[in-house]
Amino acid sequence: MRKYWQVFRISLADRFVYRTDFLIGTFLRFAPIVTTIALWRAVYAGAGREEIGDLHYGEMVSYYLIVMISRAFGSMPGLASTLASDIRDGNLRKFIVQPLNYVIYHLHLRMAHKSVYFVMAALPYALVFYWCRSFLPGWPAGELWPLCILSLVLSFFLGFMINMAIGLLSFWFMEVTSFMFIFMVSQYFLSGHQFPLTLLPDWLERSVTLLPFAYETFFPVMMLMGKMNAAEAGQVIAGQCLWIAILSGVVAFGWRRGLRRYAAFGG
Amino acid sequence: MTSVLGRYSRILLCFARNGLVRELSFRVNFLVTVVSEILWLGMMLVFVQVIFRFTRQIDGWSNHEYLFLLGTHFLISSIFEAFFFDNLQRISAQIRTGDLDFVLLKPANTQFLLSLERISYTAIANIPLGVILCVYSFSKLDVPLTFQHVSMFLILVCSGVMTLYSLMFMFSATSVWLIRQTSASHFWFYLTSCSKYPAEIYKPMVRGVLWFALTFVFPVLIVANLPANVMVRVFEPYLVAYALFIAVGLLLFSSFVFNWAMRKYRSASS
Numbered sequence: 001m002r003k004y005w006q007v008f009r010i011s012l013a014d015r016f017v018y019r020t021d022f023l024i025g026t027f028l029r030f031a032p033i034v035t036t037i038a039l040w041r042a043v044y045a046g047a048g049r050e051e052i053g054d055l056h057y058g059e060m061v062s063y064y065l066i067v068m069i070s071r072a073f074g075s076m077p078g079l080a081s082t083l084a085s086d087i088r089d090g091n092l093r094k095f096i097v098q099p100l101n102y103v104i105y106h107l108h109l110r111m112a113h114k115s116v117y118f119v120m121a122a123l124p125y126a127l128v129f130y131w132c133r134s135f136l137p138g139w140p141a142g143e144l145w146p147l148c149i150l151s152l153v154l155s156f157f158l159g160f161m162i163n164m165a166i167g168l169l170s171f172w173f174m175e176v177t178s179f180m181f182i183f184m185v186s187q188y189f190l191s192g193h194q195f196p197l198t199l200l201p202d203w204l205e206r207s208v209t210l211l212p213f214a215y216e217t218f219f220p221v222m223m224l225m226g227k228m229n230a231a232e233a234g235q236v237i238a239g240q241c242l243w244i245a246i247l248s249g250v251v252a253f254g255w256r257r258g259l260r261r262y263a264a265f266g267g
Numbered sequence: 268m269t270s271v272l273g274r275y276s277r278i279l280l281c282f283a284r285n286g287l288v289r290e291l292s293f294r295v296n297f298l299v300t301v302v303s304e305i306l307w308l309g310m311m312l313v314f315v316q317v318i319f320r321f322t323r324q325i326d327g328w329s330n331h332e333y334l335f336l337l338g339t340h341f342l343i344s345s346i347f348e349a350f351f352f353d354n355l356q357r358i359s360a361q362i363r364t365g366d367l368d369f370v371l372l373k374p375a376n377t378q379f380l381l382s383l384e385r386i387s388y389t390a391i392a393n394i395p396l397g398v399i400l401c402v403y404s405f406s407k408l409d410v411p412l413t414f415q416h417v418s419m420f421l422i423l424v425c426s427g428v429m430t431l432y433s434l435m436f437m438f439s440a441t442s443v444w445l446i447r448q449t450s451a452s453h454f455w456f457y458l459t460s461c462s463k464y465p466a467e468i469y470k471p472m473v474r475g476v477l478w479f480a481l482t483f484v485f486p487v488l489i490v491a492n493l494p495a496n497v498m499v500r501v502f503e504p505y506l507v508a509y510a511l512f513i514a515v516g517l518l519l520f521s522s523f524v525f526n527w528a529m530r531k532y533r534s535a536s537s
Binding site for chain 2 (some may be wrong): 045
């Protein structure tokens with residue numbers, strides 16, 4: 001366990017190097033929120049109705065704001081492509097010869113990234129949420145608190161496993177970066193990042209929420225918005241656990257099969 | 268003068284040939300990238316149709332008018348991505364690693380070399396997608412098709428590309444001061460996520476200040492909105508003059524900013 005703690009610490013230090021860049025980047029990340037507020041105001045005005053897809057205007061804007069929180073947990077920028085390039089360039093060799101599990105190594109790396117991210121992003125997030133407080137629905141009900149936090153933590157693991165699984169495809173296909181773009185685009189929409197899935201026609205919403213992506217963003221966000229009772233929230237948690245279990249199985253299996261094919265290119 | 272032009276067009280031709288060779292060595296990649304762009308556009312269309320399930324107009328833009336705007340946006344950003352995006356994205360790395368030295372040493376205009384070295388044929392393949400969306404939505408609208416409209420539209424598309432190019436080029440040039448800044452692709456994402464909607468939606472924000480800033484100070488809103496307006500909504504000749512003025516002005520300004528940044532450039536490594 002000590003070695004993974006070291007991985008965590010080194011990565012932590014590495015992240016603090018580019019502070020200014022980070023702060024600017026975090027504020028920029030909220031820039032699309034401005035467009036969201038503007039666009040949905042126009043849509044609600046044009047539609048002339050109070051609710052669209054069970055959400056009124058303030059809730060719609062909050063949805064996009066809370067998506068940012070959920071993404072802060074679940075998004076894994078560059079994970080799949082790091083794995084892909086390690087496999088393609090033969091870099092993986094370096095890890096295989098060490099008494100270290102590559103997947104668990106990356107899990108710790110990501111936990112360090114996220115820890116730094118939460119510390120440094122806390123201020124910008126707090127400011128943006130403070131400015132937008134008139135839209136927000138208020139804190140989740142007391143008994144839902146633990147479930148909300150648990151569900152965010154689970155989106156971290158779910159996001160990690162989904163990206164790992166995609167990255168592992170590199171064992172079988174030489175050039176997966178373009179597949180990754182397809183995957184990212186699908187994830188962007190299917191997870192409810194682009195719009196709340198409740199806006200879809202019922203049959204489509206039902207089919208899309210069968211996929212793991214909705215458990216990464218859409219369901220946790222609806223929970224945080226207080227749109228669920230304890231029983232529904234429990235179902236979401238169960239669904240997240242189920243998908244994490246399935247995907248961990250896929251990753252473990254794919255990793256073993258992949259290593260057998262692995263040729264360690266480069267010298 | 269002609270010899271200068273001849274020299275630069277020969278360089279450009281050489282870049283184009285190199286790009287083609289590179290593209291042809293990754294054929295599957297080409298295909299997959301085109302498919303993913305189609306998917307991206309398709310998803311955007313789904314989003315638009317989802318919105319128009321609930322409303323008939325967004326600040327005066329009907330469904331098909333908005334689709335025309337989206338098509339115009341896609342057309343302009345594909346042209347930009349085809350010729351400039353890959354290049355501008357690499358500039359900050361070139362500055363950080365000191366590879367810029369090799370470009371500075373070459374006996375040709377640095378901005379030219381930096382901006383056009385790699386042509387992306389994949390993005391060129393996306394241009395027809397934008398055209399198809401424009402033609403389709405135009406056919407659904409009851410507006411006259413005249414030579415004047417189309418030529419103004421094309422001029423505005425070009426000036427839109429120039430405007431985008433200048434903004435992105437300036438952004439890349441600032442890497443001299445901000446080593447490892449937020450990557451150009453993120454900046455591009457924010458830019459386009461702002462400019463692909465009707466400009467009118469920003470008017471009620473902060474008492475119109477935001478709309479004013481995004482139209483006149485940091486003019487991303489005119490990029491796709493102006494050509495689409497001219498073609499399917501209102502035809503205002505002065506808008507064309509304004510767009511051209513902005514595009515040329517920004518281009519000159521970007522070159523000024525770049526040269527200024529170059530004075531601060533200190534190479535890296537050995």
